[in-house]
Amino acid sequence: MAxxxxxxxxxxxxxxxxxxxxxxxxxxxAAAPPGRRRIRRGRAMASCEGGRSAAAAASHAPPSxxxxxxxxxxxxxxxxxxxxxxxxxxxxxxxxxxxxxAEIVRVLGGPxxxxxxxRCLRLSDQSTxxxxxxxxxxxxxxxxxxxxxxxxxxxxxxxxxSLWDGVSRPYRETIRAFLVYFHxxxxxxxxxxxxxxxxxxxxxxxxxARIFFQSLDAxxxxxxxxxxxxxxxxxxxxxxxxxRLTLGCELWDGTIIRGQNEISHxxxxxxxxxxxxxxxxxxxxxxxxxxxxxxxxGSNLLHEVFPEANHTVLExxxxxxxxxxxxxxxxxxxxxxxxxxxxxxxxxSRSIPKVLLLNGSHDRETAGLSASGFVTxxxxxxxxxxGDPHKSLKNRPNEYVNAILVxxxxxxxxxxxxLAAQGIFHVVTVASIHDPKVGIMFDPPSLIQxxxxxxxxxxxxxxxxxxxxxxxxxxxx
Numbered sequence: 001m002a003x004x005x006x007x008x009x010x011x012x013x014x015x016x017x018x019x020x021x022x023x024x025x026x027x028x029x030a031a032a033p034p035g036r037r038r039i040r041r042g043r044a045m046a047s048c049e050g051g052r053s054a055a056a057a058a059s060h061a062p063p064s065x066x067x068x069x070x071x072x073x074x075x076x077x078x079x080x081x082x083x084x085x086x087x088x089x090x091x092x093x094x095x096x097x098x099x100x101x102a103e104i105v106r107v108l109g110g111p112x113x114x115x116x117x118x119r120c121l122r123l124s125d126q127s128t129x130x131x132x133x134x135x136x137x138x139x140x141x142x143x144x145x146x147x148x149x150x151x152x153x154x155x156x157x158x159x160x161x162s163l164w165d166g167v168s169r170p171y172r173e174t175i176r177a178f179l180v181y182f183h184x185x186x187x188x189x190x191x192x193x194x195x196x197x198x199x200x201x202x203x204x205x206x207x208x209a210r211i212f213f214q215s216l217d218a219x220x221x222x223x224x225x226x227x228x229x230x231x232x233x234x235x236x237x238x239x240x241x242x243x244r245l246t247l248g249c250e251l252w253d254g255t256i257i258r259g260q261n262e263i264s265h266x267x268x269x270x271x272x273x274x275x276x277x278x279x280x281x282x283x284x285x286x287x288x289x290x291x292x293x294x295x296x297x298g299s300n301l302l303h304e305v306f307p308e309a310n311h312t313v314l315e316x317x318x319x320x321x322x323x324x325x326x327x328x329x330x331x332x333x334x335x336x337x338x339x340x341x342x343x344x345x346x347x348x349s350r351s352i353p354k355v356l357l358l359n360g361s362h363d364r365e366t367a368g369l370s371a372s373g374f375v376t377x378x379x380x381x382x383x384x385x386x387g388d389p390h391k392s393l394k395n396r397p398n399e400y401v402n403a404i405l406v407x408x409x410x411x412x413x414x415x416x417x418x419l420a421a422q423g424i425f426h427v428v429t430v431a432s433i434h435d436p437k438v439g440i441m442f443d444p445p446s447l448i449q450x451x452x453x454x455x456x457x458x459x460x461x462x463x464x465x466x467x468x469x470x471x472x473x474x475x476x477x
Contacts, residue, residue, distance in 0.1 A: 070333025
């Protein structure tokens with residue numbers, strides 16, 4: 001077996017496999033010239049049936065991860081990730097203002113709970129028929145037609161709906177009590193007409209618990225117990241608050257946009273199911289420069305506010321084995337968690353895998369961005385580059401991202417030379433699937449296999465060893 005060299009860039013291509021995974025040279029390969037990092041190319045395609053990384057197996061404990069994500073895109077791999085480890089801190093924003101979440105926030109106030117509810121349901125137990133019944137109930141959405149939605153909601157809250165079948169009396173009484181409390185809170189606000197269209201029963205339960213306890217953390221705790229989430233799996237709001245949070249963004253042309261929904265998929269006042277495809281709505285007049293938080297009534301940069309990061313998030317960030325920036329809405333799902341003080345400081349200080357899961361397609365927020373553009377957006381958010389200069393950091397991109405997993409055939413250009421200039425030398429191409437609604441996506445088993453292999457490799461490497469770039473390779477026999 002021979003290695004194929006790339007004459008244009010004088011890069012030695014090494015196959016992705018056990019021999020090269022630990023950083024050792026393949027038989028017959030030449031040493032890299034002094035001062036030049038070797039770049040190996042391979043492909044992480046696997047039919048992962050679970051399993052643990054070598055380092056984790058040695059310590060008899062699965063790896064621990066902290067994942068920055070929104071409530072949709074990463075959900076597709078949560079089931080596969082649970083087969084490998086449940087020691088995962090899922091960090092989610094609480095600034096969503098679309099869908100049924102928007103209606104709850106409009107009438108009852110408070111932080112957005114939709115992303116948190118969505119992740120909790122994905123992590124919920126499915127081992128018994130009752131667990132599946134509870135998951136079905138809390139995952140149910142009401143009809144689109146307003147009158148039909150209201151009628152079905154009354155059937156559910158009164159306990160007459162077939163969704164209650166299979167739910168034992170203790171669970172039924174617990175869940176229904178908070179649905180009734182939520183309903184009573186709506187009735188108390190007689191001046192606001194609540195619209196149940198496409199409403200999530202889980203969101204209603206969650207909102208009822210949050211208002212009852214006057215605590216977002218308490219509501220998450222209750223929801224986690226009701227849905228029987230593993231104790232070591234944490235669903236964490238990046239900001240622990242009982243108040244409404246508003247996300248804003250500044251474009252490079254100076255335009256200020258208020259509200260997450262208006263940034264990512266404006267509906268122009270229409271009530272409809274969210275479609276984040278970049279072709280489903282008008283393009284932004286300019287690329288996004290940064291996202292930030294605004295006061296409830298603010299409309300410009302003078303109304304920027306600086307909420308504190310959840311202390312538990314900072315605590316988890318300081319001790320996990322790997323940090324993951326998940327695929328999804330880059331600026332409205334991932335970056336809102338990164339711009340808070342303390343997140344960048346701790347992330348830069350950790351000598352662990354920090355992995356970007358690159359999107360397979362563009363959306364309104366990222367149209368025109370290359371892979372290095374995604375990295376820049378993450379680094380600028382963690383550095384708080386364009387905010388208050390007295391609160392900004394100066395860390396290099398590779399202090400925040402040191403590996404990238406890329407879905408095969410994805411639309412986002414993989415500009416390897418620019419990534420190398422950013423100090424990123426480890427890019428793995430992962431098998432993908434095509435979803436007719438979303439486009440190119442990671443194949444979940446292959447993604448988790450690649451991620452756990454990367455964690456194992458990085459944990460086994462000596463601190464002095466360089467990182468690598470890994471992509472597709474041509475192996476000649």
